[in-house]
Amino acid sequence: MQRFIGLVMAACLLAALPFAALGAGDEQKKHAYDVIDRNAAATAVVGDSLFYFGELGMQEHESAKFLKQTLEGIGFKVEVGGAGMPTNVWAEWGSGKPKIVIVSEIDALPEGSQDPKSMARKPLVQGAPGHMEGHNTHGALAVAAAHALKLTMERYKIPGTVAISFGPAEEQLISRPFLVRAGYFKDADAAILVHIGDNMRTTFGFRNYAAISAKFTFHGKTAHGAVAPWEGRDALDAVELMSIGFDKLREHLKPTYRGHRVITMGGIQPNVIPDLAQIWWYVRDASGPAAKENFDKLVNVGKGAALMTGTTMDMEFVASAWPQLANKVIAEAMQANIDAVGLPKWSDDEVKFARDFQTSLGLKAVGLNTQPIKFGAAQQSFASNDSGDVTWNVPTGTLDFAAGIPGVSPHNWQAAVAKTSSIAHKGEVAGAKILAATILDMLTSPELMERVKVQFREDTKGTEYFSLLPASAKPPLDMNRETMERMRPEMRKSYLNQVPRFQ
Ligand SMILES: [Zn+2]
Numbered sequence: 273m274q275r276f277i278g279l280v281m282a283a284c285l286l287a288a289l290p291f292a293a294l295g296a297g298d299e300q301k302k303h304a305y306d307v308i309d310r311n312a313a314a315t316a317v318v319g320d321s322l323f324y325f326g327e328l329g330m331q332e333h334e335s336a337k338f339l340k341q342t343l344e345g346i347g348f349k350v351e352v353g354g355a356g357m358p359t360n361v362w363a364e365w366g367s368g369k370p371k372i373v374i375v376s377e378i379d380a381l382p383e384g385s386q387d388p389k390s391m392a393r394k395p396l397v398q399g400a401p402g403h404m405e406g407h408n409t410h411g412a413l414a415v416a417a418a419h420a421l422k423l424t425m426e427r428y429k430i431p432g433t434v435a436i437s438f439g440p441a442e443e444q445l446i447s448r449p450f451l452v453r454a455g456y457f458k459d460a461d462a463a464i465l466v467h468i469g470d471n472m473r474t475t476f477g478f479r480n481y482a483a484i485s486a487k488f489t490f491h492g493k494t495a496h497g498a499v500a501p502w503e504g505r506d507a508l509d510a511v512e513l514m515s516i517g518f519d520k521l522r523e524h525l526k527p528t529y530r531g532h533r534v535i536t537m538g539g540i541q542p543n544v545i546p547d548l549a550q551i552w553w554y555v556r557d558a559s560g561p562a563a564k565e566n567f568d569k570l571v572n573v574g575k576g577a578a579l580m581t582g583t584t585m586d587m588e589f590v591a592s593a594w595p596q597l598a599n600k601v602i603a604e605a606m607q608a609n610i611d612a613v614g615l616p617k618w619s620d621d622e623v624k625f626a627r628d629f630q631t632s633l634g635l636k637a638v639g640l641n642t643q644p645i646k647f648g649a650a651q652q653s654f655a656s657n658d659s660g661d662v663t664w665n666v667p668t669g670t671l672d673f674a675a676g677i678p679g680v681s682p683h684n685w686q687a688a689v690a691k692t693s694s695i696a697h698k699g700e701v702a703g704a705k706i707l708a709a710t711i712l713d714m715l716t717s718p719e720l721m722e723r724v725k726v727q728f729r730e731d732t733k734g735t736e737y738f739s740l741l742p743a744s745a746k747p748p749l750d751m752n753r754e755t756m757e758r759m760r761p762e763m764r765k766s767y768l769n770q771v772p773r774f775q
Pocket residue numbers: 405407442467
């Protein structure tokens with residue numbers, strides 16, 4: 273895989289043109305920047321409102337309703353509930369080609385409730401979910417960029433379509449394969465994945481891993497463990513044998529694979545032969561097809577375990593993802609805009625806050641980033657993201673934007689701190705400018721779009737996308753429902769109840 277990427281990189285280096293030859297005019301970009309600047313307060317309301325909704329995946333009902341109203345308020349056509357998911361948000365404005373889709377997510381994490389103004393652990397609602405990765409900022413940036421794009425396209429008569437996709441349940445790797453399967457990206461020319469970070473960053477190549485997650489349930493027969501064990505059919509034995517069987521398989525898998533599991537059901541007490549046991553697996557690899565190959569072998573191991581124990585097995589598919597493939601030509605255009613816009617100008621207070629917080633966490637007090645990360649190819653990580661499926665269907669760029677505090681790792685309460693502060697707000701504004709400028713480049717330069725497509729064909733040559741979803745797979749609509757319904761009444765007390773006014 274690495275060698276394949278190397279060849280692709282070499283091929284497109286030869287074809288590369290200077291960045292300055294591409295894209296939208298400075299006047300158009302300046303127009304977009306002015307719109308974004310004058311709407312900074314409204315943008316902050318979007319990000320902060322989403323923070324206090326703090327909704328878990330598949331249950332983003334308040335967030336979706338709010339975004340629908342907000343996006344309709346800026347003139348977009350909005351669909352909520354597409355692809356069989358009640359909290360899926362898809363918005364569009366404009367007409368014809370090219371069609372560029374901003375792809376992001378707005379879900380929170382379990383037990384992440386945290387007062388964003390407190391440097392110490394202080395849940396807003398004990399045990400409630402919250403934005404401890406900062407996905408709330410994604411909504412702000414996407415809306416701000418979309419609004420500026422619409423006004424700039426109207427003003428300069430730029431043809432094309434801008435769409436925004438907020439897919440449910442990114443944290444559980446759920447929605448994008450369903451969106452792709454439902455045809456949402458069929459007529460798109462490019463997509464841009466946006467995600468919070470602590471710097472402005474784009475990249476190209478493989479960013480992460482493919483994954484398939486499924487639960488295997490074995491059904492046996494209970495019997496007294498001492499008096500008549502021969503009458504039992506032990507479902508836990510099947511689970512153990514499946515685990516051991518996969519361990520035997522490990523030697524014969526390519527070194528790029530990953531396989532990990534937990535036992536989610538394993539019987540009640542030792543003197544009752546378990547008639548029900550379950551093991552939950554994640555199987556990963558560097559490419560979609562390789563992950564599928566490993567997964568098919570795992571399924572056979574499970575079948576063997578059932579045969580050995582006289583039990584029956586059913587498989588419940590949970591989630592899947594292709595690795596994210598980032599387009600180098602889009603990345604070059606994005607990097608030129610990152611270099612032009614730069615990092616926000618942080619105030620002394622903001623830097624002090626960041627340093628004090630870092631110190632309180634025992635981190636190095638580095639403050640906030642002031643220079644963009646050096647441009648280069650992605651390091652393929654072993655994690656996965658369901659937006660990977662989009663990237664094999666549409667040429668895709670990525671933008672990580674500086675709205676977080678360096679050193680603070682996501683998925684813990686510390687990463688919720690300052691996500692409604694001026695640090696987050698400035699990051700949303702600067703990120704929106706970079707995003708809008710890059711989309712303007714793509715809308716106004718057929719030559720750039722042609723090169724984007726050539727790059728995509730090169731990158732995907734020899735790898736045909738197929739859905740890792742079983743044909744019968746349906747989105748898990750009940751996921752997180754009980755928690756959200758239990759927590760929402762208390763969480764409601766923190767809602768901002770403000771209407772963002774874009775102009
Ligand atoms: Zn995320």
